[in-house]
Amino acid sequence: MNIYVFDANVFMDLFGYYYESRFPTLWERFYHGVDIGQITSVREVKHEIDGHYKKDRRINQWARKNSKIFSIPSEEEMLFVQEIFKIEHFQAIISNKNRLEGKPVADPFIIAKAKIINGTVVTNEANRPNGVKIPNICEYFKVKCIDLEKFMEVENWSF
Template sequence: MGIYIVDSNFFIQAHRDSYPLDVASGFWNQVKTLAESGTIVSIDKVRDELYDKNDALEGWCRANLPDYFFRDTAGDIDFYARVIAWASSKSEHYQPGALNEFLDAMEADAFIIAHALADSHNRTIVSYERSDPNRKNKIKIPDVCQDFSIQCIRPIDMFRQLKLTF
């Protein structure tokens, strides 16, 4: 079993929709346990996306995720360059706004894919995003992962693979 790299929407969508902090403590306790064991990790760019709102979710993350949870992506630059080259090669398909958003160095998506690509046999991305290869105004993580043979699954599928309940 490898590690699961969680996207920012893993936290945001769970908190806003399915597993609010004030209702679903079992979910959040499981997330904390998985983070402490290193089963799930994320990247510095996701941390930046989560830590810019000064809300309850940010507070929970700061209080419950270990320091080593958010991995530094500086060592993934060669893989990032491959992901960026892939996106640039799709300029016939995607609208300029979609490419600009994906190529923005402040956005996490390309970096999370690069981090997974650095060890694609042992890293799986976990995201609520769904594949939509015909979409032209947004580059979706699962669509990029497919071209790089990176596994990308939804959070509930991760819990099933781990045989966890909450």
């Protein structure tokens, strides 16, 4: 079984565009993936959801009820986060604004979790030449990384 580590933007797209009443099979599969541990995430994603997406009550209620999937980083994951930040270019993943305002930054933790569990990152960020986005860092460290559309394709979700 493949294990997927979801970024906050993937949860936002799911909850924002795929209404449960219109896509019941998608939600059955999603909830099943969460229940069996195939879909997971990290604590910082939960913090991002809590802080940035207050207007969407559905995702906040769901995140509170399913807080078990938003794991605290293990020691191995924390050590890998250190490896990411040893690359000076990748230190820019934390913007000055987020640093100054003390906002959560989930990206390095998402990548670290996927690396340690040999999982796949699912994000809707794009890989840009010389960028400092999740796909760029995943490519550098050879961590599998796909977007929501590719996730649905790989898992053979068709509606």
